[in-house]
Amino acid sequence: MDWAPIEEKWRQKWLAEKQFESNPDSRKKFFVTVAYPYPNSPQHIGHGRTYTLADVHARFMRMQGYNVLFPMGFHYTGTPILGMARRVQENDKDLIEAFRTLYKVPDEKIREFSDPVKIADYFHQEIKAGMIEMGYSIDWRREFTTIDPFYNKFIEWQFKKLKENGLVVQGTHPVGWCPKDQNPVSQHDTLGDVEPSFTEYTIIKFKYNNYVLPTATLRPETIFGVTNIWMNPNVNYEIAKVDNEEWIITSECATKLGFLNKKVTKTGIMPGAQLVGKKVKVPGRDDEIFILPATFVKSDNGTGVVMSVPAHAPFDYQALEDLKKETSKYANLPSSLSEIRPISIIETEGYGEIPARDVIEKLGITSQDSPKLEEATKELYSKEFYGGKLKQNTGKFSQKSVTVAKEEVKRWILDSGNADILYELNENPVRCRCGAECVVKLLDNQWFLNYSNPEWKEKVHSWINEMRILPEEIRNEFNHVVDWLKERACARQHGLGTKLPWDKNWIVESLSDSVIYMAYYTIVKYVKSGEIKPEYISDSFFDYVFLEKGDLQKVSSESKISPENLESIKKEFQYYYPVNARHSGRDLVPNHLTFFIFNHLAIFPRKYWPEEIVVNGSVLMDGKKMSKSMGNIIPLRDAIKIHGADSIRLAILVSAELLQDADFNQEAVRGIKNKLEGMLDEATRYNDTKETALAQEDRWIYSRLQQLIAKTTTSIQKMRLREALHYVLYEFDTDLQWYLKRIEAKGRKDHLGILHKVFSARVAMMSPFAPYVSEELWSRLGNQGLASESQWPLPDEAKIDLLALQSESLLSRTIEDIRNIVKVTKMSPKKITIYTASTWKVRAYQKILSTVISGDVNIGNIIKSLISDKETEEIKKDPDFVKKTVNDILSDPQDDRDAKNKIGLVDETKILSELESLIKTEYGIGLQVFSESDQNKYDPKNKAKTARPYKPAILIE
């Protein structure tokens, strides 16, 4: 079936009605937003999830009578698009091929892609078209991009506010860096998508004459166990002036230091071999140690100078042992070499005096070139770090745990001026996409948002605990994010975006210019309509509109907006703010969503803080993660062409609850499509005829409908959309089937009006989920207006007929029992007789029921109280009845128990006579119903006595 014409038809209708365009009016408002997309590729099915959830939310609230605003913008800010443009300039074959085949971008467009804005513009329109096709009920008059002049003004205002509040700070920060691009690199900027992670090393300065021999170490606390220095005799070291000291280091190290803001000037060469046998002074310790040769020292790692702690470092221990055995290999070795002993400074459970030796022996290592030394080092490091304690010979650090001492010793040497910090990439080499080898650079004068600020954190914590967060499980995660959040760089030197107002060399970073823009949606339409002219806008405008600060006349003349217009702009903001619900994928919890809260709290007064966050999981494709390499990314617009928008919406929503990953698979979509087609057929069968007197089954289906409406409404309110869909789409089918079975058995023809009502309510409830097909169904049913504009069905308590509900359930359960018996006995029934329980049992049942409802399930107690009552003393004859009845009651849902208690005594014999038509249809035979207490009953097998209330005895012959 071709959905496109149907979708197009209703899309035009919606457009004509302008029903998604929201303006302030007297109704209550509902402002729902989603994180806007970054237009560097077309969107795929996975992107559709969050938007679809938000759209359902918007459509639901609209039907509930709210004035709903659901806007959309486009986030141009950022570096990836810039990187893509550069690769196009460089004629990158892979990327251009991806544009052509994967994204199906026309060639003439690709040629324009050397301009990053063209890339963003292209995918912007692509994504927008997809959103419209998906039926999202967005107010497109409020669309914008983050490089629009007015948006720039807005972000400038935001940053000045943050700065005024002391939340923007300046500092120095190490980053992965491409020396060629002069820009920080992150994972997606590198070849092979390697994360350019790095580790901080402590440099400890040993003195040799006037030279500094800097050793880089991860374990500064082991300074107390140093016995010698290692240098590679085969390496030519550089003598370099580093700031005001003469350092001896490898040339690689000199380069690295340059990026760490050291002034490095190379002044000479010093062969490693020449230093062997010389003595150096140990900082903080009043003695000297030898420089010894070791080939395991690599010139590209650290400084090329290594401090040796043989007691705790397996490499050092092994190298020392090796050297003692081959003294003849090197010249200038000190004669006292053989007297050098490891100095043990850490005690750790499970290791002896010299832990390094223990590990080496355990792993059977015999040479410093053994690859197992890495493993040995790792093991010992971890054991000592988590379990080790410093010994007496470490002075004031004695008895401290290694975890603590490491930091304290580092601090102590740094403070004495004998240490420094070096950053080293964990994986070497990391290459930028441009091909250059990356380094670690210390960026100074970098701007940060101070998310460490304790008062700010505290405020955010308390709001997180107050606001609505769905699903509830994720609330903890937010609180933890707030805890570990530190200063965050908020500006970078390249990319699209807004310049930092007080330092035009910097551009506001993309996760910082996207935190309060929801406020911008409320007023942006006035730029398009011409009331706001960005060039006249300054901070006073935003102060006035958002914070109600300043003088109307003054702001009006400054901004060249008439006072009346300015007032209505302000009113519009005040009408829509705060955000009532923000939807997003869970990947944004540790960044965007948390920043969103932080920044709102920093800038806006409490009444404008966001009320609710709804977080959803991602989408899998046939159970697998979507990825380019797997080739299982389906562009959303392609999918719409194949399956139709509604089927995709339903498939994504019905497969998983909020936080779970939703699996999009072909079978599920096919099933949904069939279902929808079936409904389209069905809709033409019913018409809105007059209602005749209602039979029991009619009252029953109406009761079930009220329950369905109530359940569905509650589920949507909790954003349990999967559950809601489930009720509307599937669970109610079971009821309809039963109803039709009853109608058919009775040969009725007057039920179409009833089904019309039921079906119409169902279609209305489907409308937020599957808007197109719902409109089509709505019109085929002959209903007036649009489904999406109809009122959300209200459950009518008065239409819930408890007796009808219990009666029908008794019928279906009895039929079920009969089927069971037939199945087990494999007989073909000739005659069926049913016996209902005698009066004393019914009375006993009522008593037991109310006892159980009151919470007492003790069989003994119940029997005692029943016996003591004349009405039920017959229980003595059948004590087993109590146990069985209690079980019957316990296996009823709570609601049914209450209902049965409420309706009291029922005439089962009368109810069960309704079975006759059903039995006739199913087995083609007759049915007799007797009461157990009927003297003249037909009961050849003596079955009647097993009857219980709501559990009649059955005889099949």
Place this chain on the structure above:
RNA sequence: GCGGGAGUUGCCAAGCCUGGUCAAAGGCGCAGGGCUUAGGACCCUGUCUUUUAGGAGUUCGUGGGUUCAAAUCCCACCUCCCGCACCA
């Protein structure tokens, strides 16, 4: 390592907060039947084991515990997934 989450009957996936509705929804798959020229469409029935009377038995990662009663509460363990920053 730190933090978050998950393990359910062939697959996917509800249930767990608030214990009895749970042999455990639903979808998919599979089997039988109906409809049909035919069908990948639709409808009905079944789908842990067992049972010639609607019953019984054993199951919800593993092992304990609490309780009249545990998929659900508590403890320990095993396994898996995700995030950890200058990046949208």
